[in-house]
Amino acid sequence: MGVDIQTLMEGFKTAMQPMNLLWVLVGGFLGTVVGMLPGLGPATAVAVLIPITFGMDPTSALILMAAIYYGAMYGGSRSSILLNTPGDGSAIAATFDGYPMSQQGRAGQALAMSAIASLIGGVIAVIGFIFLAKPLAEFALQFGPAEYFLLMVFTLSAIVSLSKGNMVKGFISMSVGLLLSTVGVDLQSGVYRFTMGIPQLSEGIDFLVIIIGIYAVGEVLYNLVSIDKPKGDKKSVGKKWITKDQWKVSKWPILRSGPLGFLIGVLPGAGGSIASMLSYTTERQLSKRQDQFGKGAVEGVAAPESANNAASVGALIPLLTMGIPGSGTTAVMLGAIIMLGVQPGPLLFQHNGDMVWSLVGSMFIGNIFLVLINILLLGLLVKILDTPAKILYPVIFVLSFIGTYTLNYSIIDFYILLLFGVVGLAMKIYKFPIAPLILAVIVGSDMEQNFRKSLVSSDGSLGIFFESTVSVVLLILTILSISYPFITEMIQKRRKTQDTAGNHHEL
């Protein structure tokens, strides 16, 4: 799998051509903007740009589309941090600590940290791409239906374990999510389930509509209901740069989450949502100050941001090495480059190696551009917090509807959006954790289909879930993640009885 330095340098050279630099800049900026707006994701943006790419050189087209893709990863977390309204599955984990930080008047730092973490995660992934693209693509192939099923079970168990002390509500939330994910055509039998004769529901409820509904519309409604309550002091933005201490606690989480996100990104279909959630839960469990997570721990922003950006680079590996798109966005990219006469497939590296390496070079440059863009935008973005509620929330409300419409061009989705807005409101009032529900919707139907495919291929034997090393590792991780909260609790209790003096650390 020769990474010879010369071709790599050639690639960088092509990426440095003024036109290509311009495409990276345009793509990155556009990606950041669509990432910020609820519902408008990279897949939509790339699809809309397809006609523009028709006349372009395939390399430039690929550079532009990839820049939109990872640009959206940068942008996606902006609204998560500032407004608690993630625009995509991969930006949900950024709300956990990003929004509390913002409420505590540390929005500037949260945004800066997320940009830095994204950069480092992205760079780690680009380096990983250069050296590991082929072996990783081979590794990803080992994931059969059984392994995918177990990976999703692991992710869900990790999310539920987040709602420690509130497990019952966590499980209820997850179960509702799983129920929702059964709506639509059942692939294995072709039977329509719970579609109530509405053809728009035949492919299931789009999880993005649920995300926008519960988070964005829910947030708007919540603010409407609590409008009479005193808001307290005007939130300040705080410092716009991170402190040394913050860097210290975030350094390792970022460096660990980058490779983790990259690996998960390589698996076709897993993607940024799973990557960012798993990196968050992992870091929380490894952390010495677990109790700070969810209350504005800066490393809780850093870890998932590093992971989801790395995952977006990883997702390009199956596309470029095997011609297999690993996510919605890469599927659209595939269609676009085929139109330009490039056949992505196992031979792409041999036939169009220069194109692949130019892309790698452009991703390197693009990530640096994006940090600059995001840091420059920081001052502007935090102004959102100064916007009076009576202007801000109606705008979010309108954007939610526009974003929803661009997903499937369907009016039915508006009703679903409003319905989940009310659900989101209720969940906020009764303090149900939202993430388990959303994640269950995202992975639920894949999880079920993979479970059933596993059983068809093993002729009904459950043994298939213990057959491969990957499965066994995933099973152990799942058990650990469920039992971990209880184990730590036990240890803490023991420690407490040991030093009766108590400790002075923050509670």
Place this chain on the structure above:
Amino acid sequence: MKKLLIFLSILTLMALTACGSQSSSGDGGESYPSKDLEFVAPASPGGGWDATARAMKKVLNDEKIVEENMNVVNKPGGSGEVGWKYLKKQDPHTLSVNSSLVLTNNLLGKSQLTYKDFTPLAILTTEWEAVAIPKDSSIKNAEALMKQLKKDPKSLKIAVAPGLGNDDHLSFVQAAKTYGVDVTKLDFLVYESGGDVVSALLGGHVDVATMSVSEAKQQYKADKVDILAVSSEERLDGLEDIPTWKEQGVDMVFPHWRGVMGPPDMTEEEIAYWDEKLKKMTETDAWKKILKNNEWQSFYKDSSETKKFLKEQEEMYSDLVKKSGLAE
């Protein structure tokens, strides 16, 4: 500052959504077309329908075959149902891409609509279906595959995407049925996309996969998978060493075609308009280049041939769906 930000966001949004909007001017009624045209791709961007609609728009407009502006609108859902329901209510300035799903959705009991609810205008392209196996498979040719399935239909796991009743699935059923396999007992694993089927095959998670030739070809060229048979009449360009089903004693030809149709009750003149324009389109170099890039083959049939063809196809699919055990 914040106003500027909001303004900028809204501007971007408008720019992004503008491509989806449709502008219409007054209906003159004198000559067709009298306003902008609309192409419905009844699926999300990225798939074959979307690619066909966008390619048509590009060639018809770029080559100045049609002067009126054309917009592609995506109406995904229900394997075409959403887009076609929409088409049924439009005037003749809206057309839609179709495929065999316009027949099978109805035969499978998923839809009330059939091809008779619309005005067939043309069949444009076809792809052919391939049966692929992993490189290290013990099965060496299509006959061995069928022999084994005849003996034990459940002995091989077959990957298909994205749903039962589509051409990838039914072409395999047709081949197996022709050979005398009990097709109701076959074990299909249904994957979400063609890409997932390829990964499953490369990873050795399934024994056989049925998919369009274009999806299998690149993997075959890279020596990652073997192709046992193609569903075309004759061997295909670029895959001259792959025998057809016919050569291997399974008498069937199975095209995976895509065509164009309009809303119900289009007039003679309107149909004639599209016969002329679409024929012209299929003769351009730009169109031929797009076909080549996408591994599609020209399969052009004008409106009257299309009508006849659809009738034959419906009989064929009706029989197939019944025998496959998909519909009671």
